[in-house]
Amino acid sequence: MHFTNDELIEYLRKNNIRPSNIRLKVLKYLLENRNHPTVEDIYHHIIHEIPTLSRTSIYNTVNLFKDRGIVNELSLNEKELRYDINTRLHGHFKCESCGNIYDFQVAENIGDGLKGFVVYKKDINFYGICINCQ
Amino acid sequence: MHFTNDELIEYLRKNNIRPSNIRLKVLKYLLENRNHPTVEDIYHHIIHEIPTLSRTSIYNTVNLFKDRGIVNELSLNEKELRYDINTRLHGHFKCESCGNIYDFQVAENIGDGLKGFVVYKKDINFYGICINCQ
DNA sequence: TAATAAAATTGTAACCATTACAATTTTAAA
């Protein structure tokens, strides 16, 4: 999947995020890879294009994206947090053997028992051994 | 709910955990309160009964309980981890207003799409505003 | 265009829950 600069700028503007060089590159990476990267992953990918890049800028960027609702922060019982550009409801499976993270479908009515509760974030994370590691 | 010492000892022995004073007190606290406490919560509750108690002992104990499968570790996007003596499948709802953590039912067949995957941990955590804080 | 303000970026230091580890104490076994 490939996104033009104009598409990336539009994506950010629609979500009330001023486009900047760093933000466009982070967004592009998230959209074109969709690999639930850590801050370190993102940093290493972009440092080659922006040699003065600071890790703090990546932290600032993903936190801004999170506040604006265009990424979800994943806490998968690892040391580092991960970021997911896919904000539609889905589950994550982490293979403890190969480390891969798989998306899986989840019924929309999960948690419907919470009547009267306002839910604005749903984390569904499974752990185990994936089919390729058996 | 109240547990006798003999019941607590039996509970640990059945799960291959040598009973000790600290372990019995931690287990008793988890069973009788069921409030998803942090290490700090547990420590503060027991320090009155064991003045020489060390935080490390609480860390050791909850990690041992986790390894033996009698508690689940909850990562609810807080600084601290929490521990839940109820290891049956259920979801957690964290109210961002009052901080309360609610259990809720979850269909047993959630994640059945993961055919061929061995799942040994299921985390289902929701965040929002509870019915009492609206 | 220049001057000014606002926003973005950077780098360092601090934070702090958790773990590592060695020393001490307690418990169990012989």
Added chain:
DNA sequence: TTTAAAATTGTAATGGTTACAATTTTATTA
């Protein structure tokens, strides 16, 4: 009692993330 094993303790280290001030870049206005 002796000895070994296990449990507990206290301190130091870890390391991802945040705080914050300084610098740079971008946008606005005269």
